[in-house]
Amino acid sequence: MDYKASEHIQDLQYFGEFGGVNPSISDSSTYTFLSAKTMFDTFEGNTEGCYLYSRHSSPSNLYLGEAMAQLEGTESANVFASGMGAISAVVFQLCDTDDHIVCSRTIYGGTYAFLKNFVKKFNISTSFIDITDLDMVEQSITPKTKMIYCEAISNPLLEVADIAALSKLAKKHGIPLVVDNTFSPLNINAAQLGADIVIHSLTKFINGSSDCVAGAVCASSDFCLSLKDVNNGAGMLMGSTLDSLRAASILKNMRTLHIRIKKHSENALYLAQQFEKDGLKVVYPGLESHPGHKLMKSQMNPEYGFGGLLTLDVGSVDQANALMELMQTQKLGYLAVSLGFYKTLFSASGSSTSSEIPMEEQEALGLSQGLIRFSIGLDNNIHQTYLAMRSCMEKLGILNLSPSAID
Ligand code: PLP
Numbered sequence: 001m002d003y004k005a006s007e008h009i010q011d012l013q014y015f016g017e018f019g020g021v022n023p024s025i026s027d028s029s030t031y032t033f034l035s036a037k038t039m040f041d042t043f044e045g046n047t048e049g050c051y052l053y054s055r056h057s058s059p060s061n062l063y064l065g066e067a068m069a070q071l072e073g074t075e076s077a078n079v080f081a082s083g084m085g086a087i088s089a090v091v092f093q094l095c096d097t098d099d100h101i102v103c104s105r106t107i108y109g110g111t112y113a114f115l116k117n118f119v120k121k122f123n124i125s126t127s128f129i130d131i132t133d134l135d136m137v138e139q140s141i142t143p144k145t146k147m148i149y150c151e152a153i154s155n156p157l158l159e160v161a162d163i164a165a166l167s168k169l170a171k172k173h174g175i176p177l178v179v180d181n182t183f184s185p186l187n188i189n190a191a192q193l194g195a196d197i198v199i200h201s202l203t204k205f206i207n208g209s210s211d212c213v214a215g216a217v218c219a220s221s222d223f224c225l226s227l228k229d230v231n232n233g234a235g236m237l238m239g240s241t242l243d244s245l246r247a248a249s250i251l252k253n254m255r256t257l258h259i260r261i262k263k264h265s266e267n268a269l270y271l272a273q274q275f276e277k278d279g280l281k282v283v284y285p286g287l288e289s290h291p292g293h294k295l296m297k298s299q300m301n302p303e304y305g306f307g308g309l310l311t312l313d314v315g316s317v318d319q320a321n322a323l324m325e326l327m328q329t330q331k332l333g334y335l336a337v338s339l340g341f342y343k344t345l346f347s348a349s350g351s352s353t354s355s356e357i358p359m360e361e362q363e364a365l366g367l368s369q370g371l372i373r374f375s376i377g378l379d380n381n382i383h384q385t386y387l388a389m390r391s392c393m394e395k396l397g398i399l400n401l402s403p404s405a406i407d
Contacts, residue, residue, distance in 0.1 A: 090199060134166070151179070181198050
């Protein structure tokens with residue numbers, strides 16, 4: 001893949017009102033018109049460069065939207081008040097009552113709950129399937145299916161979706177492929193591989209400072225405009241609008257995304273390799289033992305690595321909890337959900353971000369209660385971090401190394 005997303009983002013140039021190096025922040029919910037006719041035309045969607053009301057669009061949100069479109073190489077992008085705001089808007093924009101969705105069975109718990117429970121109110125049904133089984137994906141498509149939905153790297157199992165193959169299937173059946181690329185911004189350019197609509201929770205790596213929630217939808221200009229339509233747009237009418245101040249701060253953080261992603265990936269690969277050598281049950285797409293390793297290599301941008309997420313199965317929820325508490329006291333990170341922070345964040349997915357998935361389904365997926373999801377931080381000395389983590393595991397009897405094995 002040769003799409004140079006970070007260069008496109010760096011090349012975006014907007015001057016602030018007084019020549020500032022950052023664009024001015026729009027501090028208005030509403031906008032004046034010099035003529036009543038222009039206001040009418042703007043309502044009809046016929047005026048370029050005019051702003052009506054900030055739930056519809058604002059200069060700051062458009063700047064961030066443009067950077068997101070550059071990230072994925074799509075024609076356009078809209079920003080939202082959260083990742084779930086983006087996901088729910090896409091689902092309601094594409095589906096009517098009685099429609100159907102084919103969705104990966106391993107996805108973020110909130111998305112799972114939304115598709116499994118919430119959309120039932122509208123009689124929208126979802127088949128949760130193994131997205132790596134392309135025959136099963138195709139067999140699950142019905143005349144009522146309105147999209148194939150998956151995560152490029154899944155939460156929390158880190159399963160890798162074959163975006164090009166899924167895109168081919170989706171095209172064959174005339175439906176869009178929707179990919180949540182939250183775990184792998186820059187690592188994977190989902191739209192370049194054939195995804196029609198790419199969703200991001202900006203809350204995570206893209207903002208990278210764990211100080212706000214936000215989301216984005218990257219897609220064609222037509223789809224992005226449809227989301228903003230004053231009569232039928234799910235973005236406009238459901239109202240999950242991002243505040244302009246936040247849009248401006250996320251845009252500023254996004255300019256260092258390429259550096260951060262490289263470091264997150266470098267640190268995660270180092271830890272995963274060491275943990276694997278120690279005989280731990282570690283899952284990371286950068287390890288040859290990962291079932292999606294070859295696929296990941298074929299669809300990633302190598303300079304950004306395999307991403308910042310890894311999982312470790314320590315056997316039981318009690319062991320997982322004890323390890324996370326100990327690591328936190330040793331200042332190795334925070335026992336917290338979410339990802340993409342400069343500090344390592346860890347949580348036991350089964351009892352936190354995937355707790356919406358019933359226990360039997362978690363078991364069927366292979367999501368064990370002892371599984372800890374790590375979002376690896378930007379530690380400057382990752383070898384030292386590794387030694388300290390290993391010492392925590394030894395203390396708890398999770399790891400038994402002979403003294404000779406310790407370098
Ligand atoms: N998609 C993925 C893969 C996530 O992990 C999350 C949140 O954890 C979301 C979407 C939802 O994003 P937000 O919390 O910004 O609504």
